[in-house]
Amino acid sequence: xxxxxxxxxxxxxxxxxxxxxxxxxxxxxxxxxxxxxxxxxxxxxxxxxxxxxxxxxxxxxxxxxxxxxxxxxxxxxxxxxxxxxxxxxxxxxxxxxxxxxxxxxxxxxxxxxxxxxxxxxxxxxxxxxxxxxxxxxxxxxxxxxxxxxxxxxxxxxxxxxxxxxxxxxxxxxxxxxxxxxxxxxxxxxxxxxxxxxxxxxxxxxxxxxxxxxxxxxxxxxxxxxxxxxxxxxxxxxxxxxxxxxxxxxxxxxxxxxxxxxxxxxxxxxxxxxxxxxxxxxxxxxxxxxxxxxxxxxxxxxxxxxxxxxxxxxxxxxxxxxxxxxxxxxxxxxxxxxxxxxxxxxxxxxxxxxxxxxxxxxxxxxxxxxxxxxxxxxxxxxxxxxxxxxxxxxxxxxxxxxxxxxxxxxxxxxxxxxxxxxxxxxxxxxxxxxxxxxxxxxxxxxxxxxxxxxxxxxxxx
Amino acid sequence: xxxxxxxxxxxxxxxxxxxxxxxxxxxxxxxxxxxxxxxxxxxxxxxxxxxxxxxxxxxxxxxxxxxxxxxxxxxxxxxxxxxxxxxxxxxxxxxxxxxxxxxxxxxxxxxxxxxxxxxxxxxxxxxxxxxxxxxxxxxxxxxxxxxxxxxxxxxxxxxxxxxxxxxxxxxxxxxxxxxxxxxxxxxxxxxxxxxxxxxxxxxxxxxxxxxxxxxxxxxxxxxxxxxxxxxxxxxxxxxxxxxxxxxxxxxxxxxxxxxxxxxxxxxxxxxxxxxxxxxxxxxxxxxxxxxxxxxxxxxxxxxxxxxxxxxxxxxxxxxxxxxxxxxxxxxxxxxxxxxxxxxxxxxxxxxxxxxxxxxxxxxxxxxxxxxxxxxxxxxxxxxxxxxxxxxxxxxxxxxxxxxxxxxxxxxxxxxxxxxxxxxxxxxxxxxxxxxxxxxxxxxxxxxxxxxxxxxxxxxx
Numbered sequence: 001x002x003x004x005x006x007x008x009x010x011x012x013x014x015x016x017x018x019x020x021x022x023x024x025x026x027x028x029x030x031x032x033x034x035x036x037x038x039x040x041x042x043x044x045x046x047x048x049x050x051x052x053x054x055x056x057x058x059x060x061x062x063x064x065x066x067x068x069x070x071x072x073x074x075x076x077x078x079x080x081x082x083x084x085x086x087x088x089x090x091x092x093x094x095x096x097x098x099x100x101x102x103x104x105x106x107x108x109x110x111x112x113x114x115x116x117x118x119x120x121x122x123x124x125x126x127x128x129x130x131x132x133x134x135x136x137x138x139x140x141x142x143x144x145x146x147x148x149x150x151x152x153x154x155x156x157x158x159x160x161x162x163x164x165x166x167x168x169x170x171x172x173x174x175x176x177x178x179x180x181x182x183x184x185x186x187x188x189x190x191x192x193x194x195x196x197x198x199x200x201x202x203x204x205x206x207x208x209x210x211x212x213x214x215x216x217x218x219x220x221x222x223x224x225x226x227x228x229x230x231x232x233x234x235x236x237x238x239x240x241x242x243x244x245x246x247x248x249x250x251x252x253x254x255x256x257x258x259x260x261x262x263x264x265x266x267x268x269x270x271x272x273x274x275x276x277x278x279x280x281x282x283x284x285x286x287x288x289x290x291x292x293x294x295x296x297x298x299x300x301x302x303x304x305x306x307x308x309x310x311x312x313x314x315x316x317x318x319x320x321x322x323x324x325x326x327x328x329x330x331x332x333x334x335x336x337x338x339x340x341x342x343x344x345x346x347x348x349x350x351x352x353x354x355x356x357x358x359x360x361x362x363x364x365x366x367x368x369x370x371x372x373x374x375x376x377x378x379x380x381x382x383x384x385x386x387x388x389x390x391x392x393x394x395x396x397x398x399x400x401x402x403x404x405x406x407x408x409x410x411x412x413x414x415x416x417x418x419x420x421x422x423x424x425x426x427x428x429x430x431x432x433x434x435x436x437x438x439x440x441x442x443x444x445x446x447x448x449x450x451x452x453x454x455x456x457x458x459x460x
Numbered sequence: 461x462x463x464x465x466x467x468x469x470x471x472x473x474x475x476x477x478x479x480x481x482x483x484x485x486x487x488x489x490x491x492x493x494x495x496x497x498x499x500x501x502x503x504x505x506x507x508x509x510x511x512x513x514x515x516x517x518x519x520x521x522x523x524x525x526x527x528x529x530x531x532x533x534x535x536x537x538x539x540x541x542x543x544x545x546x547x548x549x550x551x552x553x554x555x556x557x558x559x560x561x562x563x564x565x566x567x568x569x570x571x572x573x574x575x576x577x578x579x580x581x582x583x584x585x586x587x588x589x590x591x592x593x594x595x596x597x598x599x600x601x602x603x604x605x606x607x608x609x610x611x612x613x614x615x616x617x618x619x620x621x622x623x624x625x626x627x628x629x630x631x632x633x634x635x636x637x638x639x640x641x642x643x644x645x646x647x648x649x650x651x652x653x654x655x656x657x658x659x660x661x662x663x664x665x666x667x668x669x670x671x672x673x674x675x676x677x678x679x680x681x682x683x684x685x686x687x688x689x690x691x692x693x694x695x696x697x698x699x700x701x702x703x704x705x706x707x708x709x710x711x712x713x714x715x716x717x718x719x720x721x722x723x724x725x726x727x728x729x730x731x732x733x734x735x736x737x738x739x740x741x742x743x744x745x746x747x748x749x750x751x752x753x754x755x756x757x758x759x760x761x762x763x764x765x766x767x768x769x770x771x772x773x774x775x776x777x778x779x780x781x782x783x784x785x786x787x788x789x790x791x792x793x794x795x796x797x798x799x800x801x802x803x804x805x806x807x808x809x810x811x812x813x814x815x816x817x818x819x820x821x822x823x824x825x826x827x828x829x830x831x832x833x834x835x836x837x838x839x840x841x842x843x844x845x846x847x848x849x850x851x852x853x854x855x856x857x858x859x860x861x862x863x864x865x866x867x868x869x870x871x872x873x874x875x876x877x878x879x880x881x882x883x884x885x886x887x888x889x890x891x892x893x894x895x896x897x898x899x900x901x902x903x904x905x906x907x908x909x910x911x912x913x914x915x916x917x918x919x920x
Binding site: 023068070097099121134154156158160171176195198216218224242250251419420421455458 | 461463465467468482483484485501502503528529530532557558559560561564565567580581582583585586591594595597598601602605609612614615616617618619620621622623631633634635636637638640650651655656657658659660662669672673675676677678679684685687689691699700702709710711712715852873874876877878879880881882883884909910911913915916917918919920
């Protein structure tokens with residue numbers, strides 16, 4: 001079925017005597033002797049205007065040309081006398097693939113709430129906002145792959161089902177093939193007869209696997225789904241989300257900060273360049289400060305601030321925080337906001353955190369008290385990236401695992417990376433949805449995921 | 461930590477007075493007054509030769525320069541007098557990041573079996589074969605994204621956790637947060653208190669979700685992990701694998717066949733162009749017929765053969781098959797091989813299958829007996845792609861769901877796509893690992909996945 005996409009038609013360089021478009025009617029307006037259709041096929045935000053003269057469509061067809069109907073239009077691409085559009089189509093023939101009953105089709109021409117649209121997630125990508133959003137999501141995903149490939153990284157698809165209870169980054173979902181209604185007494189092996197014969201979970205991070213590949217291919221990244229079984233109903237948490245995790249051999253924390261900043265800026269730049277029209281919708285209708293806020297991220301180098309200094313700044317601020325500022329504490333949202341929005345007024349990378357508040361695999365600094373961790377904090381957004389240099393010294397790593405009471409046997413292969421040709425290496429993770437929320441100004445994670453999964457919500 | 465990658469060094473256009481390389485020693489050979497190191501950093505298959513003159517490394521360092529050690533080399537990039545390499549490095553300084561005890565490091569210079577290497581999946585990407593394989597995997601993944609983007613498709617990340625018991629493409633893993641040792645009597649709701657409050661599973665296909673997006677953005681694809689809880693221990697099955705699923709609005713089965721053929725050929729072409737050195741390893745050491753077999757796929761248009769005709773050909777073949785040929789039967793491996801390897805001697809797309817042996821969502825043909833399904837069959841490989849035009853007529857689809865005794869309520873949103881602006885559309889699925897096995901000649905799926913998951917195997 002040959003067709004020209006509306007994106008291609010709108011960008012044509014010359015009129016065409018013959019063109020075939022297929023898409024969905026967004027609106028129809030009748031005038032004396034003809035009708036205007038606004039047609040959209042998802043290839044871009046813009047509709048193309050189709051002029052249907054009286055007689056081109058028979059009565060039965062005309063009756064079906066309603067909002068939501070899918071149609072085929074054959075006609076001529078001609079210059080449009082209207083403003084805001086270069087081209088329009090003068091229909092010679094029009095037919096309907098499938099109509100949409102005006103009484104029951106939910107997406108009539110009016111503004112719908114995000115909450116309502118979540119209940120019709122199978123139709124919401126037909127709206128301007130969600131069409132734009134999922135085109136941006138697609139292009140941003142490409143930007144990730146393109147960035148890393150251009151810079152000599154290899155993409156590793158790390159496993160989703162993991163045998164490690166011990167990733168330790170959050171509550172995990174369990175994966176099983178056993179019947180849910182035949183649990184066993186606690187005394188018996190609950191995994192007997194189960195697919196893997198042992199406890200199996202959905203991964204919370206591909207990092208440990210990515211380290212394997214950094215320690216062989218040099219520079220790698222993962223980009224895949226990760227999971228948290230946390231029962232938190234907030235606009236920023238979903239049970240299933242995509243994460244980007246680069247991991248680099250022969251890199252220290254400074255390299256890691258350089259990479260994080262360059263990666264983030266490149267991604268923003270790519271999306272602004274390639275999704276200008278779609279992004280403009282968000283700047284106009286979703287977040288009036290979006291452009292300024294993105295400009296601010298791009299404008300200057302990020303501040304790099306040791307955690308200890310961040311505490312001093314917060315103490316000196318004279319602000320009343322809900323969480324009082326104390327040495328060695330983790331930063332709360334209010335503290336992050338103060339640093340990025342009030343004190344520095346730009347992105348801040350906080351690094352060298354107290355070891356007590358960070359994970360076992362982060363490299364112990366020479367002071368014996370802090371680890372080579374970093375968090376990238378953005379104004380209005382908060383933490384967008386978290387990472388660290390990894391502990392590459394076998395004895396130090398074993399000691400840390402022991403101190404934290406973790407099960408050493410879980411990590412035999414991870415420890416062997418430190419036993420055979422160990423190298424300094426570093427990496428970070430960025431939640432892809434966090435990035436999408438930042439770049440569009442959308443404030444609920446449910447609205448940047450095709451079919452979001454949250455507690456008690458598994459529709460579609 | 462600034463370094464030049466070995467790939468970059470080997471492709472240098474001129475000598476360099478000063479260069480820093482970091483990587484792992486593959487071999488060391490001592491001569492009178494100097495040593496040769498073969499250094500690899502994962503950036504490419506080739507090693508770079510490093511000449512370490514006596515006195516450049518102290519005794520302690522020299523002792524650690526063994527196979528597997530990680531080192532930093534500073535020196536000069538100079539023309540190599542040896543053949544097969546343009547450049548080598550004359551070391552001025554060398555230091556060791558982490559050594560590898562020759563007594564315990566498993567990857568000594570000798571051929572290791574694939575079976576053994578699977579037991580050290582955390583080290584196998586440091587071998588030539590698996591390094592090459594995972595670089596090819598990375599580039600092939602990029603080729604997928606690049607192909608679709610160039611052709612106007614949007615990438616949709618469809619959900620991994622699904623509430624639909626009803627995808628029907630195979631045995632599913634269950635996802636839960638309930639304690640495995642507290643099952644309930646069958647009479648009670650087994651999902652009470654579970655994260656989603658209902659049965660949740662790992663997806664077997666993103667197709668139904670992709671259809672939603674095809675019916676809004678026009679041309680889309682998914683590329684993500686999918687799961688089968690089938691207890692089959694074969695070289696071709698894994699519990700977790702990645703699948704590519706394009707879905708196209710305003711497309712029929714002919715368009716679908718065109719896309720499948722063009723996509724597959726483009727992917728092969730991309731990998732041959734961008735991974736020539738890595739692929740050559742497989743052509744030399746893994747599969748002597750690899751190049752000829754890829755040439756054969758590229759050479760001519762694929763045969764397009766209605767299923768009914770394929771049965772006639774098999775009947776007339778005079779061959780004794782283990783599965784006797786009968787009208788309306790599904791093709792077995794031996795039949796596929798006969799068609800592709802003996803009869804046509806090239807790829808064959810079989811289409812218009814009897815509806816009884818295909819899924820409910822495939823479009824019923826006008827004969828009322830067959831559906832607009834297709835399978836792409838390759839010589840030596842078998843089925844690599846399966847797809848169909850989807851049933852877009854609400855009444856026909858409802859009838860099919862009813863005939864098959866499926867639960868209509870599972871599909872309310874899928875049916876609504878046919879109620880509001882329904883369009884003809886089509887798509888297919890290709891297992892990414894199947895493609896990788898085909899393009900490398902590797903015969904076990906465990907050897908093209910970073911950390912394979914199969915029954916009772918969940919290591920790493």
